[in-house]
Amino acid sequence: MQSGVLVVELFLPAASSLKERRQRLRRVVEKLRQRFNVAVAEVDGQNSWQRAVLAVATVAGEEWRLELVLDQILRFLEGCPEVMVSGHRMELHPLGHREDSFFPRAKAGLNHLILVTGGVRSGKSRFAESLLREEPEVFYLATAVITDAEMEERIKAHRSRRPHHWHTLEEPEELVRALEQVPSDRALLLDCLGIWVSNLLVAGRGEKEIEQQARELVAALRQREGRTVVVTNEVGMGLVPTSALGRIYRDLLGNINQILAQAADMVYLVVCGLPMQIKP
Incomplete structure (x- = not known):
């Protein structure tokens, strides 16, 4: 059994203010949580209204299942009209390994x-x-x-x-x-x-x-x-x-x-x- 994390860099092309950025990211995060039953947090990225980095953690499972789920999440984000994917990485860890390093500094905008x-x-x-x-x-x-x-x-x-x-x-x-x-x-x-x-x-x-x-x-x-x-x-x-x-x-x-x-x-x-x- 393993756990999986997808770290994805996002571009928000039409965000013109910090408030609009928060609203867009919240909608995306809610969609991810409801659709895939995952934990999502914003982690340190570029300090810009139009850029963000999200870490998405899945429940534990077999390696092939996790790879499938993470790929589905990535495809979902690539088709999401709110954001554009500009980069990503996927990581799998043995069960019991801590993924806390991906969630160290969650931004206040999403901690609502x-x-x-x-x-x-x-x-x-x-x-x-x-x-x-x-x-x-x-x-x-x-x-x-x-x-x-x-x-x-x-x-x-x-x-x-x-x-x-x-x-x-x-x-x-x-x-x-x-x-x-x-x-x-x-x-x-x-x-x-x-x-x-x-x-x-x-x-x-x-x-x-x-x-x-x-x-x-x-x-x-x-x-x-x-x-x-x-x-x-x-x-x-x-x-x-x-x-x-x-x-x-x-x-x-x-x-x-x-x-x-x-x-x-x-x-x-x-x-x-x-x-x-x-x-x-």
Whole structure:
């Protein structure tokens, strides 16, 4: 078994601005991910609106299958109207070899879906907010509901930290529907998935239904153009919950976190207020 990487140099002939360059590359990246189920990142290339270098990594497989898939990806890019292929190289590595060297410096323009995870009071929300401080307009989608005095104090603390020009939307369950109220090209902070999953369980939703809703949420987030930061809880590192519902919640949220992490361009784990980038 081997893994394969295609590094391809692209020319964007009609791109007249950095914004248009980002939009074109995002469309190309989404097409690659959906069509071939691959990981894609932009790596260092020429500093130009009209040039880019993408690294495309396939799932592990036999050598002949990987060569076939990589060739299909190359043919697809050569026929893509958004870009022109100006150069490429293909590499195969034994399973277990790290391809991280192809993804060392992913550019911010494509890192528009970021997942931030961490334990309780780890500083994850504060760090997630810091990622959007420079954005001219931010929509904050909150999933928490006031259930007691302690939760009310937590919500107040979160509200007090947000800049006054941020827009706040509160939706405990129907996140995909709530996204329709947010302009696609504006920055979004969704905080947090852990509470959202808890809300759905309490509302009587089944595990399969909740996981399907999570997949629909991911699809909606991937369609956005603006930078999107999603906060979740890391709940699988502590004691085993004593109740059956607690164990269901832990397992379900763990699965949903994996779905989000796989779709995200970047993933951070926050421990003791210190963020660690774990993807790419």
